Amino acid sequence: MHVRILLIIAMLFASARIWSQDFGDTPYVQTPQNVVDAMLETARVKRDDYVIDLGSGDGRMVITAAKKHGAQGFGVDLDRRLVNLANINARKAGVAERAKFYAQDLFETDLSRASVVTLYLLPEVNIMASSKLLALRPGTRIVSHDYGIGDWTPDSEYEIDAPNKPVGRSKMSKVLYWIVPDHVAGRWMWLLARSTATHQVTMLIQQNYQKLDVKAELDGNPVQVEQAQLIGKQLSFKLTLSTGEQFVYSGERVNNAFEGSQTQSGQDAKPWSAVRVEMAVPMHVLKPMESPRELGVNF
Numbered sequence: 001m002h003v004r005i006l007l008i009i010a011m012l013f014a015s016a017r018i019w020s021q022d023f024g025d026t027p028y029v030q031t032p033q034n035v036v037d038a039m040l041e042t043a044r045v046k047r048d049d050y051v052i053d054l055g056s057g058d059g060r061m062v063i064t065a066a067k068k069h070g071a072q073g074f075g076v077d078l079d080r081r082l083v084n085l086a087n088i089n090a091r092k093a094g095v096a097e098r099a100k101f102y103a104q105d106l107f108e109t110d111l112s113r114a115s116v117v118t119l120y121l122l123p124e125v126n127i128m129a130s131s132k133l134l135a136l137r138p139g140t141r142i143v144s145h146d147y148g149i150g151d152w153t154p155d156s157e158y159e160i161d162a163p164n165k166p167v168g169r170s171k172m173s174k175v176l177y178w179i180v181p182d183h184v185a186g187r188w189m190w191l192l193a194r195s196t197a198t199h200q201v202t203m204l205i206q207q208n209y210q211k212l213d214v215k216a217e218l219d220g221n222p223v224q225v226e227q228a229q230l231i232g233k234q235l236s237f238k239l240t241l242s243t244g245e246q247f248v249y250s251g252e253r254v255n256n257a258f259e260g261s262q263t264q265s266g267q268d269a270k271p272w273s274a275v276r277v278e279m280a281v282p283m284h285v286l287k288p289m290e291s292p293r294e295l296g297v298n299f
């Protein structure tokens with residue numbers, strides 16, 4: 001009798017394991033609720049956000065985004081039973097109007113509405129999805145549980161305790177965060193008016209993801225460029241002339257122009273615009289994404 005009960009218990013465990021591991025390219029593993037909360041906080045999800053969870057499991061990511069932050073969005077999963085469960089969970093949470101779930105392949109999903117994309121997928125799946133992620137609207141935030149996106153360095157990354165994590169021995173989770181960068185590579189030109197003369201500035205930007213390598217010349221002579229930063233669509237940098245005068249620039253690309261402001265130290269900001277006179281392709285577009293050296297998968 002005892003043996004039969006033990007056998008039944010063993011079979012139940014085995015079927016639970018199959019349910020949790022055999023559906024989809026990435027097995028189903030839940031993100032612990034405290035990690036879901038941390039991911040959405042990291043992406044600063046707000047009421048006007050549209051959150052898309054790729055591989056949405058029981059729906060907890062989009063449901064929490066809707067319930068706690070007032071956002072809307074959807075999740076997709078290959079596993080229909082999980083999609084049904086997620087839609088039931090959304091109804092139970094009272095957010096079914098704002099959190100929807102579809103049985104759909106993430107690679108065939110239109111992400112154009114997203115302002116935030118969340119991931120808990122295997123590292124190689126993240127790499128496969130990378131061209132789709134990099135093609136998101138500049139400024140879109142991406143937050144991933146545990147795994148990176150190939151050689152795309154995150155804007156921030158940290159570890160937190162995850163005592164309820166169903167996998168791994170450490171009971172720790174990683175949260176990785178990126179902001180999709182605009183394409184700003186190329187040669188840019190503008191006129192810099194000083195009290196004594198007007199100068200032509202030429203700036204060459206090379207780009208690898210959000211990282212910039214910037215060189216500039218004033219009337220053909222090199223000038224110092226520092227603090228070049230691209231956050232989504234927002235470019236900023238500082239020029240220091242040989243006279244020591246400093247100019248801080250900040251702007252956004254509109255087609256082949258930058259529109260923004262130029263601030264000389266101690267003075268009010270003035271409008272600034274520059275034109276792109278030569279296009280360049282960002283390095284990350286030219287080369288295929290590198291595979292992660294060590295996948296470290298613990299699903």
Ligand SMILES: C[S@@+](CC[C@H](N)C(=O)[O-])C[C@H]1O[C@@H](n2cnc3c(N)ncnc32)[C@H](O)[C@@H]1O
Binds near residue numbers: 023029079119
């Ligand atoms: C690790 S689970 C994450 C679940 C949920 N996002 C969470 O964080 O709790 C990954 C999910 O992705 C789904 N999945 C795997 N490959 C997929 C694909 N190509 N398209 C859609 N969903 C996929 C799996 O079915 C699984 O439910």
